[in-house]
Amino acid sequence: MLITELKAREALMPLVEGKKVFIINCEGCKEVHFPGKEAREFQKELADAGCVTGTITTDYICNPENMELRLQNHMEEIKAADAVLVFSCGVGVQTIANYLEDKKVYAGCDTYPLPGFQGVTPLEYKCDQCGECYLNLTGGICPITACSKSLVNGQCGGSKDGMCEVDNTMECGWERIYRRLAQLGRLDVLKCPTQIRNFATDDEI
Ligand code: SF4
Numbered sequence: 001m002l003i004t005e006l007k008a009r010e011a012l013m014p015l016v017e018g019k020k021v022f023i024i025n026c027e028g029c030k031e032v033h034f035p036g037k038e039a040r041e042f043q044k045e046l047a048d049a050g051c052v053t054g055t056i057t058t059d060y061i062c063n064p065e066n067m068e069l070r071l072q073n074h075m076e077e078i079k080a081a082d083a084v085l086v087f088s089c090g091v092g093v094q095t096i097a098n099y100l101e102d103k104k105v106y107a108g109c110d111t112y113p114l115p116g117f118q119g120v121t122p123l124e125y126k127c128d129q130c131g132e133c134y135l136n137l138t139g140g141i142c143p144i145t146a147c148s149k150s151l152v153n154g155q156c157g158g159s160k161d162g163m164c165e166v167d168n169t170m171e172c173g174w175e176r177i178y179r180r181l182a183q184l185g186r187l188d189v190l191k192c193p194t195q196i197r198n199f200a201t202d203d204e205i
């Protein structure tokens with residue numbers, strides 16, 4: 001089991017202010033606590049400001065096949081949006097970012113650990129429930145699980161031919177993040193001041 005908590009307003013507003021967003025809520029997984037009231041209040045504020053092109057509230061967005069079918073009916077609303085804002089655990093956000101890879105996809109929540117499982121489908125990406133979701137800075141690719149050293153401030157410099165120096169069977173997570181940010185025109189994110197990781201949020205609740 002795990003718990004999701006709405007990200008701080010100061011973290012979300014710069015991503016969405018003055019922009020059009022498409023909203024996805026995942027409420028299906030009973031293993032995840034969803035911050036429904038707080039998320040609805042924030043989303044109403046965005047809708048009242050005329051920023052929302054569409055919303056879907058569904059379940060198990062971590063199931064790629066089902067999620068793709070559901071999104072197919074909303075592609076025009078997604079096209080009209082500058083970004084897609086996802087309220088789910090980190091696996092759900094990565095599933096959407098993987099599918100809409102040329103769209104900015106942002107996490108509305110942080111994901112914290114509780115004992116139990118996460119996600120319904122075995123996927124090549126994971127969320128380690130670090131409690132301070134970095135997906136908004138990394139193009140929707142989790143630096144905690146896609147990098148062998150869980151680096152959050154960029155590449156270690158040891159990759160060879162694009163592969164990780166710790167595990168040469170896996171692609172360097174930070175090279176993937178760099179390519180995704182370049183594809184999204186967001187390389188400026190890498191010029192942000194160092195993001196210090198707060199390991200206190202990594203403890204089980
Ligand atoms: S950065 Fe990764 S581990 Fe941390 S909450 Fe986001 S998806 Fe999960």
Ligand code: SF4
Binds near residue numbers: 150151159174
């Ligand atoms: S080579 Fe890439 S994935 Fe491997 S530890 Fe270094 S930055 Fe992380």
